[in-house]
Amino acid sequence: MIKPTPISGFPEWLPAQRLIEQRYIDTIRRVYELYGYTSLETPAVERVSVLEAKGEVDKEIYGIGRLQGEAQQDWEMALHFDLTVPFARYVGQNYGSLHLPFKRYQIQKVWRGERPQEGRFREFYQADIDVIAEDSLPLHFDAEMPAIIHEVFQRLGIRAQIRINNRKILKGYYSACQVPEEQLIAVLREADKLEKIGEDGVKASLLKLGLQEDIIGKCLALSKLKGNCLSVLQRLSELKTDLPTDSNSQMLEQGISELEFIAKELDYIPEENLIFDLGIVRGLDYYTGTIYETTLPDYPILGSICSGGRYDNLASEFINRKLPGVGISIGLSRLLSHLFKCGAESSTRQCPTEYLITWPEPSMRPACLQIARYLRQHNIPTEIYHEPQALKKQVRYADRRGIPQVIFPHQWTPEEQMIEVKSLADGTQQTVHISSLTQD
Amino acid sequence: MIKPTPISGFPEWLPAQRLIEQRYIDTIRRVYELYGYTSLETPAVERVSVLEAKGEVDKEIYGIGRLQGEAQQDWEMALHFDLTVPFARYVGQNYGSLHLPFKRYQIQKVWRGERPQEGRFREFYQADIDVIAEDSLPLHFDAEMPAIIHEVFQRLGIRAQIRINNRKILKGYYSACQVPEEQLIAVLREADKLEKIGEDGVKASLLKLGLQEDIIGKCLALSKLKGNCLSVLQRLSELKTDLPTDSNSQMLEQGISELEFIAKELDYIPEENLIFDLGIVRGLDYYTGTIYETTLPDYPILGSICSGGRYDNLASEFINRKLPGVGISIGLSRLLSHLFKCGAESSTRQCPTEYLITWPEPSMRPACLQIARYLRQHNIPTEIYHEPQALKKQVRYADRRGIPQVIFPHQWTPEEQMIEVKSLADGTQQTVHISSLTQD
Numbered sequence: 001m002i003k004p005t006p007i008s009g010f011p012e013w014l015p016a017q018r019l020i021e022q023r024y025i026d027t028i029r030r031v032y033e034l035y036g037y038t039s040l041e042t043p044a045v046e047r048v049s050v051l052e053a054k055g056e057v058d059k060e061i062y063g064i065g066r067l068q069g070e071a072q073q074d075w076e077m078a079l080h081f082d083l084t085v086p087f088a089r090y091v092g093q094n095y096g097s098l099h100l101p102f103k104r105y106q107i108q109k110v111w112r113g114e115r116p117q118e119g120r121f122r123e124f125y126q127a128d129i130d131v132i133a134e135d136s137l138p139l140h141f142d143a144e145m146p147a148i149i150h151e152v153f154q155r156l157g158i159r160a161q162i163r164i165n166n167r168k169i170l171k172g173y174y175s176a177c178q179v180p181e182e183q184l185i186a187v188l189r190e191a192d193k194l195e196k197i198g199e200d201g202v203k204a205s206l207l208k209l210g211l212q213e214d215i216i217g218k219c220l221a222l223s224k225l226k227g228n229c230l231s232v233l234q235r236l237s238e239l240k241t242d243l244p245t246d247s248n249s250q251m252l253e254q255g256i257s258e259l260e261f262i263a264k265e266l267d268y269i270p271e272e273n274l275i276f277d278l279g280i281v282r283g284l285d286y287y288t289g290t291i292y293e294t295t296l297p298d299y300p301i302l303g304s305i306c307s308g309g310r311y312d313n314l315a316s317e318f319i320n321r322k323l324p325g326v327g328i329s330i331g332l333s334r335l336l337s338h339l340f341k342c343g344a345e346s347s348t349r350q351c352p353t354e355y356l357i358t359w360p361e362p363s364m365r366p367a368c369l370q371i372a373r374y375l376r377q378h379n380i381p382t383e384i385y386h387e388p389q390a391l392k393k394q395v396r397y398a399d400r401r402g403i404p405q406v407i408f409p410h411q412w413t414p415e416e417q418m419i420e421v422k423s424l425a426d427g428t429q430q431t432v433h434i435s436s437l438t439q440d
Numbered sequence: 441m442i443k444p445t446p447i448s449g450f451p452e453w454l455p456a457q458r459l460i461e462q463r464y465i466d467t468i469r470r471v472y473e474l475y476g477y478t479s480l481e482t483p484a485v486e487r488v489s490v491l492e493a494k495g496e497v498d499k500e501i502y503g504i505g506r507l508q509g510e511a512q513q514d515w516e517m518a519l520h521f522d523l524t525v526p527f528a529r530y531v532g533q534n535y536g537s538l539h540l541p542f543k544r545y546q547i548q549k550v551w552r553g554e555r556p557q558e559g560r561f562r563e564f565y566q567a568d569i570d571v572i573a574e575d576s577l578p579l580h581f582d583a584e585m586p587a588i589i590h591e592v593f594q595r596l597g598i599r600a601q602i603r604i605n606n607r608k609i610l611k612g613y614y615s616a617c618q619v620p621e622e623q624l625i626a627v628l629r630e631a632d633k634l635e636k637i638g639e640d641g642v643k644a645s646l647l648k649l650g651l652q653e654d655i656i657g658k659c660l661a662l663s664k665l666k667g668n669c670l671s672v673l674q675r676l677s678e679l680k681t682d683l684p685t686d687s688n689s690q691m692l693e694q695g696i697s698e699l700e701f702i703a704k705e706l707d708y709i710p711e712e713n714l715i716f717d718l719g720i721v722r723g724l725d726y727y728t729g730t731i732y733e734t735t736l737p738d739y740p741i742l743g744s745i746c747s748g749g750r751y752d753n754l755a756s757e758f759i760n761r762k763l764p765g766v767g768i769s770i771g772l773s774r775l776l777s778h779l780f781k782c783g784a785e786s787s788t789r790q791c792p793t794e795y796l797i798t799w800p801e802p803s804m805r806p807a808c809l810q811i812a813r814y815l816r817q818h819n820i821p822t823e824i825y826h827e828p829q830a831l832k833k834q835v836r837y838a839d840r841r842g843i844p845q846v847i848f849p850h851q852w853t854p855e856e857q858m859i860e861v862k863s864l865a866d867g868t869q870q871t872v873h874i875s876s877l878t879q880d
């Protein structure tokens with residue numbers, strides 16, 4: 001006999017937790033679909049050549065090989081490590097069958113061959129949403145992404161702060177500060193560490209890169225601008241007066257006007273949920289305009305739980321077309337696992353059942369079946385207790401599983417259709433016609 | 441640049457097909473939950489020792505290993521090849537946290553390291569449902585499984601024939617026929633091939649096993665009994681008169697009475713959907729009572745698309761408790777892929793959008809946003825066209841994606857809230873108050 005134990009990094013939930021996970025996935029899917037995005041599901045497995053098409057991957061990848069095959073030397077196939085590469089491959093492969101602009105979401109597991117370590121997942125859910133178009137994509141899609149994410153967290157009942165910035169502002173401002181073009185990416189990468197290593201740390205790194213102290217000061221001043229769009233842009237215009245006039249200010253101005261456009265489209269979102277934060281950078285080099293991060297004020301330790309941005313070209317590795325897009329991704333497993341751990345999400349509900357029909361004695365089986373069939377026809381999850389036992393035992397069955405209501409079928413006749421219903425939440429008990437249970 | 445191509449055995453759907461797959465999964469889940477079964481999801485990955493706990497596995501297994509790691513010699517982890525072994529492992533691991541009887545369903549992908557071959561999948565969906573209890577499980581759960589499956593296929597609009605037999609009838613009858621105990625499994629295995637290789641083929645195999653011709657005749661006579669329960673048992677009682685009285689007839693009688701019980705519980709299911717078929721056997725040795733197969737009269741080539749049965753002990757490899765159960769599994773990907781191939785399931789619908797709001801000119805953007813927000817608040821998937829372009833182009837956008845209705849916002853004011861709605865199905869167009877769209 002084998003005593004099974006959890007495998008580190010592969011989270012698995014108990015029934016009550018899984019019900020919560022289902023609610024989260026259903027909510028995310030519902031909102032994504034409310035905006036007209038369509039579901040895609042790609043296989044877990046891709047060719048290694050596809051996964052590495054962008055060049056060396058910094059994520060650890062799990063290859064797959066047949067157990068009964070020869071010892072694995074050259075990996076041909078592997079598990080996807082994100083949902084962006086499979087989406088790009090899918091678009092490249094099915095370009096002729098897709099209508100552009102193409103709005104898709106993808107809620108799937110991804111795998112990373114991390115070494116076992118607390119809090120590092122090797123299998124986890126991501127919930128991605130992206131829209132791509134050919135040659136150019138209207139800017140208001142950049143506003144749609146935060147609108148969608150705001151609605152997701154609102155429906156989940158979680159306070160969220162969506163942070164928005166624009167790479168054009170960063171690049172334009174930095175280059176106006178005379179940060180050399182070839183150092184831009186490296187400087188962005190350092191600036192991204194501001195929250196992690198603090199102002200002094202970033203300053204030291206930038207000095208090491210050869211930047212002058214006054215330039216560094218200007219860069220750091222930009223990173224501190226956050227708040228509503230109006231106030232941020234006001235303070236930015238003050239910073240701008242210190243800058244030498246420069247050819248690249250055009251890029252800066254474009255970034256500013258994009259940010260203003262998005263702020264206007266999202267003016268209905270409360271200020272505390274939408275923060276224009278010129279300090280966010282995003283690690284990935286491929287974002288070219290709007291960028292997003294999302295923090296949860298009640299769970300600051302999580303950092304950004306939902307990030308993304310605008311990119312110029314989704315699938316250049318797979319198809320010779322320019323396909324710009326914008327997208328965002330929720331780190332679902334990381335979020336849920338934290339909410340479980342800190343007790344913010346828990347439930348006594350162990351199953352989807354709304355009503356347990358008690359089975360008081362063998363002869364009442366037909367009554368139980370008739371009641372169950374009626375409720376199920378009305379899409380109400382219903383169980384019949386599995387044996388004619390003491391009622392106390394049957395009620396305990398419901399109680400243990402968090403089933404909210406119990407039905408006693410003693411008065412049932414196919415003609416009268418009266419039942420007694422007990423709410424386990426408040427202990428109230430009443431006799432009603434069965435149709436009253438289906439009237440919400 | 442890499443030209444991406446499909447990987448044989450890893451099915452992937454276009455958006456319209458994926459929408460259909462979602463409908464199938466939603467329907468199966470809905471019905472499973474209507475009977476109070478709760479969702480489980482186990483990781484894709486199990487320890488190889490767990491997957492092989494029952495001994496050598498006849499399915500091909502995909503091991504996983506880190507691409508950047510050393511060459512893989514000893515596989516530690518692998519992708520699950522079914523959902524039964526992970527369920528057994530889960531129950532063994534979480535026994536103390538689960539309430540028995542435990543009713544669970546699991547709709548997940550499984551992987552098999554098959555060599556590429558037409559119609560053989562290497563990644564596919566299964567939709568399993570099982571109930572387990574400790575020491576004994578009431579027989580009416582054996583009737584619940586076909587009830588559930590019947591409702592699934594009814595809601596999917598697919599004609600299905602659920603075939604029911606009982607291993608006790610087979611074993612009891614065969615042993616009354618004086619098939620030696622130690623040959624029982626081998627004989628069952630041969631009998632299982634009746635539909636594949638025909639009566640003569642099976643006869644030849646059984647002769648080779650050393651069975652006498654008259655015994656073989658009796659065995660084959662049993663296999664031909666199918667129809668409603670009453671007629672099948674009547675014909676069985678005729679066959680029984682030919683049998684020598686024998687100690688094992690007790691098992692036969694028990695199987696008969698179990699079959700009768702199930703037939704009585706399911707008497708509301710039309711005869712053409714529920715067939716008592718003493719010819720079905722099921723390959724797996726571990727079934728001990730009721731067994732199920734499901735064929736689709738409109739797609740006979742698929743064979744059984746949904747099979748299962750009663751077993752004595754789910755998790756004996758992982759826990760020292762007797763946990764009998766009964767379960768059944770739908771081969772979803774195999775079913776869908778066939779329905780797609782033969783054109784039985786197809787759709788012009790490319791996205792979940794119900795209404796496309798046209799955007800006639802830039803100034804009308806606020807009206808579009810207000811209409812969209814209203815509909816989304818009422819859970820109606822809605823898109824706003826992405827640019828103020830010619831209306832013809834916008835309607836074509838909806839048409840190409842199978843979006844059923846288009847809204848023209850010209851008359852909209854926040855006070856009056858009137859819109860023009862065009863149905864693309866029948867071309868009708870009318871001016872209505874927006875609230876009329878949310879009244880179903």
